[in-house]
Amino acid sequence: MPALWIANARVIDPASRRDEVGSVFVRDGRIVPALPAAVRKRARKIDARGRVACPGLVDIHVHFREPGQTHKETVATGSRAAAAGGFTTVVCMPNTSPPADNAGTIQFIKDVVARDAAVKVLPTGCITVGQKGQALAPFGSLKRAGIVAITDDGDCVQSNELMRRAAEYAAMFGLPIMDHCQDQSMTRGAVMNEGVMSTRLGLAGWPNAAEDLIVARNIVISRYTGAHIHLQHITSRHAIEMIRLAKADGLRITAEATPHHFALTDEALCGYDTDFKMNPPLRTEEDRRAVVAGLRDGTLDCIATDHAPHTDYEKDREFDFAPNGITGLETALAVSLEVLVRRSRFKLARVVDLMTRRPAGILGLPAGALDPGSAADICIFDPDEQWLYDAGAGFSKSRNSPWDGRTLTGRVKTTIVDGRIVYDSGRIRV
Amino acid sequence: MPWNRKHLLTLEEVSLEEIDQIHTTAAAFKKILGRSVKKVPALRGKTIVNLFLEPSTRTRMAFDMAAKRLSADVISFDAATSSTTKGETLRDTAQNIQALRADMIVIRHAAAGSPLYLSRILDIPVINAGDGAHEHPTQGLLDTFTMKEHLGGLKGRKVVILGDILFSRVARSNIHALTKMGAAVTLVGPSTLVPHWFTALGVTVSHDLKSALADAEVVMLLRIQHERQASSHFPSLGEYTSMFGLNKARAAWLNPKAIIMHPGPINRGVEIDSELADGARSVILEQVTNGIAVRMAVLYLCSGGRLEQAVAGAE
Numbered sequence: 001m002p003a004l005w006i007a008n009a010r011v012i013d014p015a016s017r018r019d020e021v022g023s024v025f026v027r028d029g030r031i032v033p034a035l036p037a038a039v040r041k042r043a044r045k046i047d048a049r050g051r052v053a054c055p056g057l058v059d060i061h062v063h064f065r066e067p068g069q070t071h072k073e074t075v076a077t078g079s080r081a082a083a084a085g086g087f088t089t090v091v092c093m094p095n096t097s098p099p100a101d102n103a104g105t106i107q108f109i110k111d112v113v114a115r116d117a118a119v120k121v122l123p124t125g126c127i128t129v130g131q132k133g134q135a136l137a138p139f140g141s142l143k144r145a146g147i148v149a150i151t152d153d154g155d156c157v158q159s160n161e162l163m164r165r166a167a168e169y170a171a172m173f174g175l176p177i178m179d180h181c182q183d184q185s186m187t188r189g190a191v192m193n194e195g196v197m198s199t200r201l202g203l204a205g206w207p208n209a210a211e212d213l214i215v216a217r218n219i220v221i222s223r224y225t226g227a228h229i230h231l232q233h234i235t236s237r238h239a240i241e242m243i244r245l246a247k248a249d250g251l252r253i254t255a256e257a258t259p260h261h262f263a264l265t266d267e268a269l270c271g272y273d274t275d276f277k278m279n280p281p282l283r284t285e286e287d288r289r290a291v292v293a294g295l296r297d298g299t300l301d302c303i304a305t306d307h308a309p310h311t312d313y314e315k316d317r318e319f320d321f322a323p324n325g326i327t328g329l330e331t332a333l334a335v336s337l338e339v340l341v342r343r344s345r346f347k348l349a350r351v352v353d354l355m356t357r358r359p360a361g362i363l364g365l366p367a368g369a370l371d372p373g374s375a376a377d378i379c380i381f382d383p384d385e386q387w388l389y390d391a392g393a394g395f396s397k398s399r400n401s402p403w404d405g406r407t408l409t410g411r412v413k414t415t416i417v418d419g420r421i422v423y424d425s426g427r428i429r430v
Numbered sequence: 431m432p433w434n435r436k437h438l439l440t441l442e443e444v445s446l447e448e449i450d451q452i453h454t455t456a457a458a459f460k461k462i463l464g465r466s467v468k469k470v471p472a473l474r475g476k477t478i479v480n481l482f483l484e485p486s487t488r489t490r491m492a493f494d495m496a497a498k499r500l501s502a503d504v505i506s507f508d509a510a511t512s513s514t515t516k517g518e519t520l521r522d523t524a525q526n527i528q529a530l531r532a533d534m535i536v537i538r539h540a541a542a543g544s545p546l547y548l549s550r551i552l553d554i555p556v557i558n559a560g561d562g563a564h565e566h567p568t569q570g571l572l573d574t575f576t577m578k579e580h581l582g583g584l585k586g587r588k589v590v591i592l593g594d595i596l597f598s599r600v601a602r603s604n605i606h607a608l609t610k611m612g613a614a615v616t617l618v619g620p621s622t623l624v625p626h627w628f629t630a631l632g633v634t635v636s637h638d639l640k641s642a643l644a645d646a647e648v649v650m651l652l653r654i655q656h657e658r659q660a661s662s663h664f665p666s667l668g669e670y671t672s673m674f675g676l677n678k679a680r681a682a683w684l685n686p687k688a689i690i691m692h693p694g695p696i697n698r699g700v701e702i703d704s705e706l707a708d709g710a711r712s713v714i715l716e717q718v719t720n721g722i723a724v725r726m727a728v729l730y731l732c733s734g735g736r737l738e739q740a741v742a743g744a745e
Contacts, residue, residue: 202564
């Protein structure tokens with residue numbers, strides 16, 4: 001593996017507060033402060049003039065559908081989409097078929113990852129057996145098999161008692177619980193945010209109160225047990241206010257926001273386009289602004305995509321019958337730059353932080369920084385390049401993206417994992 | 431003004447001029463319904479498919495009748511015996527119907543937005559005969575047509591829609607048509623079935639029956655479905671009737687000349703007393719008759735027919 005010399009880049013490394021034009025050096029798969037002259041001469045030089053070099057992006061919320069739903073996505077295709085989006089570490093959700101609720105399934109996923117993955121793919125395990133919300137999954141053997149967190153993503157644990165025990169039991173292993181906050185009794189049959197738009201469209205509404213209730217529940221349980229609970233894809237302005245208060249109290253609560261929830265609102269549903277149908281649903285402009293404000297003041301800790309691929313024939317249906325979810329890995333950086341940096345005046349380094357060090361920190365992953373000695377996981381992007389996103393020509397197996405056919409600004413040029421270039425100039429290199 | 435619309439999907443998107451045009455055309459066709467030979471050759475040689483994927487009696491019969499009065503061939507597609515029960519998608523069903531060389535498709539579907547979805551797939555006109563809780567445009571057109579027959583213009587007139595508004599496509603289509611026509615619309619019913627979101631559509635929301643009915647010139651009742659009891663939208667049909675059922679005493683709060691409407695099917699004794707449903711102020715059966723004329727107008731205009739020709743044909 002040749003040494004790498006990334007030259008003339010705007011190097012942004014939030015962990016070291018570095019934001020300057022300079023070089024990043026890589027040797028033997030690790031970041032090094034400099035290369036000896038002899039090595040530097042033979043190193044592969046990447047001229048990154050006008051581009052940003054930052055830690056490889058980290059996404060703690062993706063669905064790679066393997067095992068069991070490989071018609072939608074696989075570890076191979078999903079991880080290539082990740083590489084194309086600048087991500088070097090992703091955490092995949094356990095709602096596979098069968099669900100990842102036992103060590104054997106985790107081992108299967110790890111074997112597939114070792115064989116097929118273009119970037120680092122880390123598994124999570126279920127909170128409950130079969131994600132049925134009734135009995136705890138074996139966290140201990142799941143942890144031994146290699147999971148980084150537990151979650152019933154997509155199926156929020158409804159029993160408060162079970163969630164309390166899960167939190168207590170997980171804390172013993174140092175495993176964060178990631179919760180998809182949804183009171184299901186309030187969302188039966190619901191397909192979009194409840195409000196003026198659902199009233200106009202005649203679609204069954206999903207109140208943000210259904211999220212608020214479980215966020216409140218989780219804050220209560222975290223306070224009582226001391227457990228770390230991570231709140232997935234937060235969308236409700238009231239939930240964000242509660243999280244702000246919980247953090248002020250010093251509770252171990254963390255939370256994420258998705259690009260689609262800070263970029264779009266439920267007005268986008270006016271044409272019943274199922275590429276705007278997801279769980280939780282797009283909310284109102286007030287909620288959207290609260291998500292942006294939450295990311296600005298740190299109430300929301302990080303950006304995560306909830307990359308959720310579905311095939312054309314699954315999405316191409318009556319709105320009520322189409323599955324929830326959109327892809328996000330290939331567009332997350334560009335959408336974040338557009339909404340947060342250009343429209344909401346975040347510092348570029350802040351957005352990089354929200355997509356690297358912060359998500360890695362939530363799960364304690366060895367990723368998201370460029371300090372010497374760490375794995376050379378690097379993303380190089382041009383913050384100003386305009387490009388047409390064609391989901392059909394992308395790397396995900398599915399193309400259910402609301403940004404399909406849209407011109408985006410900000411493009412990933414090169415993705416490096418452990419010092420190897422895995423994506424460069426529109427091509428996967430593994 | 432020529433008619434430029436190929437599909438009729440919602441009343442939210444049509445203009446006041448288009449509503450007037452449909453009403454004028456419907457009035458011409460209504461004359462034909464009074465003749466001994468109730469048929470014109472306007473759509474001779476055309477095939478209209480009624481794709482009803484949800485049960486319907488009135489609407490389906492009215493569309494059937496309207497198409498036959500225009501001399502079109504009609505194929506009715508029954509959800510219970512169709513390929514949809516074998517798992518065929520709506521896209522495939524619709525494309526097959528188009529491949530069978532149908533000239534127009536009338537769709538009733540439980541899922542909101544399905545007619546719009548079909549209109550994007552197919553080259554032939556798509557007419558919405560009711561999509562979930564979204565819209566039922568021909569019902570809104572026939573209701574406003576009936577109101578105009580009794581009241582003349584609707585500008586400034588007080589129209590009350592009473593009942594399960596939340597789940598009602600009839601209410602939504604009427605709201606869009608009535609607000610465009612300048613009527614003052616009040617929605618009334620239990621707060622769980624008449625959420626405040628509706629005010630964004632330019633109507634008044636009330637939960638007080640007496641003040642809502644005061645001086646109203648039209649009251650339109652909507653069917654109360656007992657399934658809503660199970661979903662805790664209200665405690666019981668009995669309680670609903672005691673709070674919001676229209677009876678003789680409450681009808682006295684209305685303007686003395688007010689008309690009573692209902693899109694059917696009626697739950698006698700629940701949302702309306704029998705004697706009112708059958709009484710002098712009830713125009714419920716006129717609505718049904720007007721439903722044929724209005725649907726003739728919609729089928730005719732959307733298949734490319736011209737208003738002047740329809741009017742000439744009727745004279």
